Each structure stands twice: as C-alpha cells, then as structure tokens.
Amino acid sequence: MxxxxxxxxxxxxxxxxxxxxxxxxxxxxxxxxxxxxTSMRGSKDxxxxxxxxxxxxxxxxxxxxxxxxxxxxxxxxxxxxxxTMPSVVISVSLACLAGYALAIYRFRLALPLFFVxxxxxxxxxQILMIPVRDLxxxxxxxxxxxxxxxxxxxxxxxxxxxxxxNFITALPxxxxxxxxxxxxxxxxxxxxxxxxxxxxxxxxxxxxIFTFVWNDFFWANVLTQGEQVKPITAGVRALNGQFxxxxxxxxxxxxxxxVPPVVMFFLMQRHFIAGLTLxxxx
Amino acid sequence: MQTDISxxxxxxxxxxxxxxxxxxxxxxxxxxxxxxxxxxxxxxxQLSLYAWNGLYDGNGQSTxxxxxxxxxxxxxxxxxxxxxIKNNILWLFLYMLSVPVGLxxxxxxxxxxxxxxxxxxxxxxxxxxxxxxVGLIFGWFYNPDFGIVAKVWQFFFCEETINFIGNKTVKxxxxxxxxxxxxxxxxYGIIFAGLWPQVAYCVILYLTGLNNVAADQIEAGRLDGxxxxxMLWYVVLPQLRxxxxxxxxxxxxxxxxxxxxxxxxxxxxxxxxxxxxxxxxYEVAISEYGERYGYGSAVxxxxxxxxxxxxxxxxxxxxxxxxxGA
Numbered sequence: 138m139x140x141x142x143x144x145x146x147x148x149x150x151x152x153x154x155x156x157x158x159x160x161x162x163x164x165x166x167x168x169x170x171x172x173x174x175t176s177m178r179g180s181k182d183x184x185x186x187x188x189x190x191x192x193x194x195x196x197x198x199x200x201x202x203x204x205x206x207x208x209x210x211x212x213x214x215x216x217x218x219x220x221t222m223p224s225v226v227i228s229v230s231l232a233c234l235a236g237y238a239l240a241i242y243r244f245r246l247a248l249p250l251f252f253v254x255x256x257x258x259x260x261x262x263q264i265l266m267i268p269v270r271d272l273x274x275x276x277x278x279x280x281x282x283x284x285x286x287x288x289x290x291x292x293x294x295x296x297x298x299x300x301x302x303n304f305i306t307a308l309p310x311x312x313x314x315x316x317x318x319x320x321x322x323x324x325x326x327x328x329x330x331x332x333x334x335x336x337x338x339x340x341x342x343x344x345x346i347f348t349f350v351w352n353d354f355f356w357a358n359v360l361t362q363g364e365q366v367k368p369i370t371a372g373v374r375a376l377n378g379q380f381x382x383x384x385x386x387x388x389x390x391x392x393x394x395x396v397p398p399v400v401m402f403f404l405m406q407r408h409f410i411a412g413l414t415l416x417x418x419x
Numbered sequence: 420m421q422t423d424i425s426x427x428x429x430x431x432x433x434x435x436x437x438x439x440x441x442x443x444x445x446x447x448x449x450x451x452x453x454x455x456x457x458x459x460x461x462x463x464x465q466l467s468l469y470a471w472n473g474l475y476d477g478n479g480q481s482t483x484x485x486x487x488x489x490x491x492x493x494x495x496x497x498x499x500x501x502x503x504i505k506n507n508i509l510w511l512f513l514y515m516l517s518v519p520v521g522l523x524x525x526x527x528x529x530x531x532x533x534x535x536x537x538x539x540x541x542x543x544x545x546x547x548x549x550x551x552x553v554g555l556i557f558g559w560f561y562n563p564d565f566g567i568v569a570k571v572w573q574f575f576f577c578e579e580t581i582n583f584i585g586n587k588t589v590k591x592x593x594x595x596x597x598x599x600x601x602x603x604x605x606x607y608g609i610i611f612a613g614l615w616p617q618v619a620y621c622v623i624l625y626l627t628g629l630n631n632v633a634a635d636q637i638e639a640g641r642l643d644g645x646x647x648x649x650m651l652w653y654v655v656l657p658q659l660r661x662x663x664x665x666x667x668x669x670x671x672x673x674x675x676x677x678x679x680x681x682x683x684x685x686x687x688x689x690x691x692x693x694x695x696x697x698x699x700x701y702e703v704a705i706s707e708y709g710e711r712y713g714y715g716s717a718v719x720x721x722x723x724x725x726x727x728x729x730x731x732x733x734x735x736x737x738x739x740x741x742x743x744g745a
Contacts, residue, residue, distance in 0.1 A: 139629060139637050139655045141646075143530045155532055162541055168556045168615065169544065171567070175559075188565040227451075235448035242441035248741065250445065252734050257456040259672050259730045263700040263719035267466060267712050268459035271473070291455035294448050323440040352549035354679045359705070370551045374683060377555060384559065391552040402547045406540055413620070414627050414665060 176200055176388035183384050200389045208379070209364055210390055213372030217351055217397070220285045220368055224350045227290035228297045229342050233335060235294070236301025237327050241313055251302055258295030262355050265292075270359050280362045288360065289350045296349075297342050300412065304338040305331065341412030344405040348398040369394040460723070467491070467716035483713065490717035499691045500718065503699040506606050507675065507725070510695060513610045514617060514674035518666045521621020522659075526651075528622070529629045539626060546619035554683030557612035563597040572596065599685050602692040609680050609693060617673055621666045628662030629655075664736065671729050675722065696722040 143154050163170070171189055177197040178187075187193065204210050239251045269288055270279070278284030308331070316326045357371035367375065373387070373394050380386045402409050432439070467490055471483035494500045528539055545553065560566045573579075577591035598608040632655055640646075640654040656663070678697045681687060687694040687702055694702070696718055704715030 139632055139650065140526055140529065141641075143532060151532075154530070158532070158535075158538055161527070162538055165542060166544060168553070168560065169548075171559075172552075172556050188559060188562075189567050189570065231448040231451060234444045238441035238444035242437060244438065244441055247441070248738075250449070252737075253457065254448075254452065255737065256727075256730050256734060257452060257460075259726065259733070260456070260460060261676055261697055261719065261722045261726055262678070263697050263715075264463045264723040265456060265459040266463075266701070266719065267473075267704055267716055268462040269455060272454075272459070287451075288455050291451040294452050295456065298448060323436060327444070348547060352551075354549065354551050354682070355701075358682075358701075370549050370679075373549075373551055373555070387555065391555055395548045395552050398547045398549075399544070402543070403540065410543075410623055410627060413623055414662070 172388045172391060175385055176392050178385045180383065180385065183382065188384060196385070200385050201393075204376075204386055204389045204393065208376055208386075208390070209367075209372060210369070210376070210393060212364070213367055213369040214393065214397075216282060216366055216372075217368040217370075217394075219282045220289065221347055221350045223286040224289035224293060225343050225346045227286070228293040228346055229339055231290070231294045232297030232301045232342065233332065233339070234327075235298045236305050236335075237331055239298070239302040240305035240308075241310075241331075251298070254295045254298040254302075258292075258299060266359055273360055279360060280366055282366050285356060285360050285366070285368070286350075288356060289353065293346050293349065297346065300342055301335065301338055304335055308334055337408065337411070340405060341408040344401050344409045345412040347401055348409075351398050463716045463719055463723070466713055467720045469713045469716075471712040473710045473712045486713070490714050493714065494717055494721070499694060499699060500696075500721075502691055503694045503696045503718075504721075506693065506695045507722075509606055510610055510613075510674040510677055511671065513607070514613065514670050514677075515667075517614050517617040517621050517670055518663065520614070521618045521666065522625050524618065524622045525625035525629055528626060543619050543623050545616040546623065548616065550613075550616065550679035551683055553612055553616055554609075554680040557608070557615075557680075558599065558684050560612075561598040561608055563595045568598065569595045600689055602689055605685055605689065605693045609677075609684050612684065613673075613677060613680050617670060620669060620673075624662045624666045624669075625659065628659045632658045668729075668733050672726070675726050675729075696725075 143151050146154075174192060175183075175188060177195050177200060178192045179194040179196045179199075182188070182190075182193055235254070239247050239254075273279040273284045273288075276284075278287065312330055313326055316330055321329075351368075352370060353368070354370040354374075357368050361367050361371065364372075364375070369390075373390050376390050377387050466483070468485060468487060469483040470486050470489070471481065474482050476482055524542065528535065528542060561568050563569050572593075572595050573589065573591065576593045577589050577595075579589050582588065596604065598604045636654055636658070637650070640650050645654060675695075676697060677695055678701070681693055681695060681698045682701075685693045687698050691699070700715050700718040700722065703711050703718060
C-alpha cells in the first residue's frame with residue numbers, strides 16, 4: 138500500500154493525520170458549506186453584506202418555502218426528471234444491444250464502429266449544435282421535453298456503448314460458445330445470459346448518465362426557449378437573473394438542483410466509481 | 420413449395436446468423452447515433468462553408484449561400500477568435516494541474532483510519548454537482564463587495580478607521596480586485612473554479628488506481644530502500660498509468676469543452692476576454708445580434724479539429740491496447 142499506512146507510523150503523526158483530515162475536508166468543501174449557510178440566511182444578512190460570515194438569523198424553512206412557492210423551481214425539477222429518466226433508459230438499453238454486438242461478434246466493422254461511438258462521445262457539443270437545433274426545429278421537437286431527452290439519449294449512447302462493450306468483452310466467452318453449441322438463439326443468449334451478467338454495468342451507467350444529463354446546461358439552452366420545459370440547471374440561472382441579489386434564495390435553489398445527483402451518488406457510490414473509471418481501472 | 424422456400428431461407432438465415440445478428444443488435448444504437456451525432460458533425464463541417472442566418476424561404480429551402488472559405492478568412496482576422504484560442508490554451512495547461520493535485524489528494528486520503536470512507540466520498544462531492552452551481556458559488560466568492568476573496572484581501576491590505584463621529588471608512592493600500600471583471604484575471608478565476616470539480620474527478624480515478632497497486636512491489640521497493648518521492652516515481656506511478664491516462668484524457672476533453680462556468684460567471688466578458696471557442700461559437704451562432712450559423716460552424720469546426728487531435732491519440736492508444744489484448 139502506498140503511502141506507508143499511518144498505523145505503522147508514530148503516534149504523533151497518527152494523531153496529526155487524524156486531526157488534519159477534518160480540517161482538509163472543511164477547506165475542500167468550504168464553497169458548499171458557504172452556499173448552504175447562505176441558503177438559510179435572512180435577507181437582512183444579504184443586505185448588510187454578511188454573505189459569508191455566521192448568519193444572524195436562520196430562515197432555512199422560509200427560504201426553501203419561498204423558492205418552492207414563488208418560483209418555477211418545482212416545474213424545473215420535474216422537467217429535469219422527465220428529461221433525465223428517459224435518457225438513461227434509452228441510452229443504456231441501446232448500449233446493451235450495441236455493446237453486445239461489438240463485443241461478441243467478430244466482423245470487420247466491429248472495431249471501426251466501436252471507435253465511431255468512442256470518438257462521437259468526445260466531440261465538442263458545438264460541432265453538433267446547429268444541425269441538432271435545426272433538426273429539432275424542423276421536426277417540432279424544439280422546446281419540448283422529448284427533443285431534449287432524445288438528443289441526450291443518442292449522445293450518451295456513445296459513452297454507454299464504450300463501457301458496455303468493454304464490460305462484455307471481459308466476460309467469459311465460453312459461456313456464449315457453449316450456449317451456441319446447444320443451439321440457443323442469439324437474442325436468447327443476449328437476454329438470458331448477457332443481460333443478467335451486465336447488471337453491474339447497467340447500474341454504473343444508469344447512475345453516471347443520470348448525473349451527466351441532470352447537470353447538462355448547454356443543451357438546455359440550445360434546445361429550449363420557454364420556462365415550460367427548462368431543466369433545473371437552466372432554471373437556476375433564470376432564477377439568478379430574476380432574484381437579483383437575493384443570494385439566499387438562489388443558494389437554496391442551487392442546492393435543490395444538486396440534491397438528486399448527490400443522493401444518487403451516495404446510494405450507488407461503488408457503481409458510480411466503477412463507471413467513472415470506464416471499467417479500465419478495476 | 421411454399422415450405423421449401425421458407426426452409427431454404429431459414430437455412431440461409433441460420434448459416435449467416437453470426438454475420439447478420441450483430442447488425443440487428445447494432446441498428447437501434449447506430450440509427451440514433453447517426454441522426455444526432457455523426458450526421459450533424461458532417462453537416463456542421465459543410466455549413467462552415469456557407470453564410471446562413473438559419474432561415475428557410477417559403478418553399479422550405481434553406482436560404483444559405485455558398486461562400487467557400489470566406490468564414491475561415493474572417494476568423495483569421497477576428498481578434499475575438501484569437502482571444503478564444505489563447506484562453507483555450509490557458510485552460511488546457513492550467514486544467515492539467517488537476518491531475519497532479521488529484522494524485523496528491525488521493526495519496527493523502529489513501530489510508531485506512533476510521534471514517535476514511537466517508538472522507539473519501541465527501542471529497543468526490545464537487546464532481547457530482549452541476550457546474551452551473553459551482554460557477555455561481557465561485558462567482559460569489561470573487562465578488563469584490565462581500566466575497567471571501569475580498570474579505571481576505573481587506574484583512575491584509577486594508578485598514579478600517581473610525582473617525583470621531585463614529586463613521587467607518589475602509590482604506591486599502593491596494594484596491595480590492597474585481598476578479599471576474601478584470602480582463603487580466605477573469606479567465607484565471609474561472610479556471611480555478613473549474614479545477615475544483617476536476618480535481619475531485621482525478622482523486623476518484625487515482626484512489627481507485629492506488630487501491631490496485633501491487634502490494635508486493637511496494638514492499639520490494641521498501642526493501643530496496645525506496646521511499647517517498649522515489650517510491651512514487653519509480654514504483655507507484657508506473658502502476659498508475661491506466662488511471663493517469665484516463666485522468667489526462669478526461670481533463671483535456673473537459674478543458675476544451677468548458678462552457679457552463681463561462682456562461683454562468685462572465686458570459687465571455689469583459690469584452691470577450693474570457694471567451695473560449697466553445698462559448699464564442701455559441702455567442703456567434705445564437706445571440707441577440709442575429710444568428711450567424713455559417714460563421715459559428717466555422718468556429719465549431721476549428722474546435723472540433725483541435726479536439727480530434729487528442730481524440731485520435733486516445734483512439735490510437737485504445738487500438739494498441741486492443742491489438743495487445745487480442
């Protein structure tokens with residue numbers, strides 16, 4: 138293990154390490170703590186410039202209530218879910234199929250097609266922006282929930298396929314061989330052998346894609362116009378413009394936007410990390 | 420007869436099932452991916468040779484006109500384009516700091532004291548949060564009136580005096596910097612904010628990597644008297660190569676994709692000084708000054724070309740690994 142385990146070090150350095158840890162964490166999360174404190178401040182603090190000091194009054198419930206009652210925050214949050222969920226389901230499903238095809242069958246196009254998915258996953262959004270926006274306008278998908286999740290699903294399919302293909306390649310191939318010898322149909326092999334085995338990959342992708350799509354800001358701007366279909370990221374920006382200098386309310390809304398991915402992360406941390414390392418670092 | 424045909428058909432199917440099956444499985448994903456990713460890339464490349472305001476005439480025909488390389492010629496003499504390129508390079512270099520910093524934090528956290536799992540998860544936190552939120556928080560940090568930076572600055576450079584009628588005046592030896600309004604510092608301010616989630620990402624990658632460093636090699640290194648930096652450089656880092664590769668890859672891509680933070684914190688300002696290609700493209704293509712789709716596509720094409728250099732390298736590395744694996 139590197140570095141040398143601290144248990145083997147002297148008592149003083151152990152104590153020093155253990156007391157430094159919380160301090161380091163405090164510094165690291167200072168931005169979050171600040172925004173959390175601010176989300177409970179009263180407007181008096183904000184007006185007197187006490188944005189980072191200790192609050193003089195605690196208005197936690199009032200502030201969040203105001204955000205829910207007086208803004209479109211609830212609508213934005215619902216929109217975010219409506220956009221994120223189908224994106225996850227579609228992209229992961231498509232990637233299971235495509236990853237299976239690219240991992241199991243040996244055909245000449247397997248590697249080139251795989252690289253198309255990989256490369257497509259890394260291209261800048263801007264190279265897609267105008268045609269995708271134009272396509273959405275032409276097909277009536279501009280400024281709709283479906284227009285957003287169809288794009289996200291398609292784009293994230295690249296990353297999911299990369300991940301799935303590598304995951305399936307690592308499975309024991311004998312399993313499939315012997316099923317084929319038994320005369321099991323290809324789609325049955327997929328459904329009854331592969332799908333149960335790739336459950337961990339499905340979990341990893343689901344939580345990752347959820348986070349990616351939830352946190353999207355660019356496409357929310359490109360593919361929507363009105364308040365009706367905006368997700369929470371674009372909503373927070375809109376609120377920031379609407380509540381000029383009401384930082385306590387903007388903070389509360391920002392924290393609301395952060396809650397779902399954070400909860401996802403904590404519930405599925407192991408899968409999340411497996412996904413982030415692309416399965417390459419096990 | 421009827422049964423005969425279907426019999427031969429099915430035997431043709433079954434004889435070729437291993438050639439046909441992959442395409443059946445691939446079609447849905449390929450269809451989606453081509454519609455929304457591959458074809459749009461080609462369309463953007465083509466559009467960069469046209470002048471177009473995004474409108475269609477009465478017959479549904481696009482009103483674009485072919486102008487050859489004119490957009491690129493305009494780019495060449497467009498100062499905002501060069502500012503964006505310069506900032507993109509800054510982003511690339513400074514964003515790379517997240518790799519060593521992430522490694523250092525990962526090493527710091529790679530212990531087994533009580534509660535370390537919770538510490539690790541909390542260190543990953545910034546990565547999970549939307550960049551919109553990160554941008555807002557750091558925007559407040561930098562606020563010259565009440566931000567933390569201003570408070571620290573006042574502590575060092577300012578003196579608060581109270582005159583005889585009790586009025587407070589603050590005198591500063593140097594005025595408090597307004598980081599995000601400064602043509603010189605704004606980009607650094609945004610990159611610094613962007614480092615926060617990116618470092619967290621690298622910490623995740625390296626912690627997983629450190630978990631798999633072979634213990635016997637470390638012990639062997641210790642027996643040979645290697646420790647500290649030497650151990651890190653000669654024994655640990657070589658084993659962390661896969662993690663480093665991914666960390667560098669995602670950091671490069673992240674640096675070149677940076678958009679959210681800029682849109683939130685400065686919108687490219689002051690005077691376009693914090694623009695990068697991704698944000699400049701958006702500004703050109705969709706702005707209140709009218710839509711310049713052709714010109715925007717040219718900017719996007721340049722960014723795409725820059726990124727393709729890196730993507731090709733990553734693909735080449737993956738190809739090498741594939742061949743070694745096969």
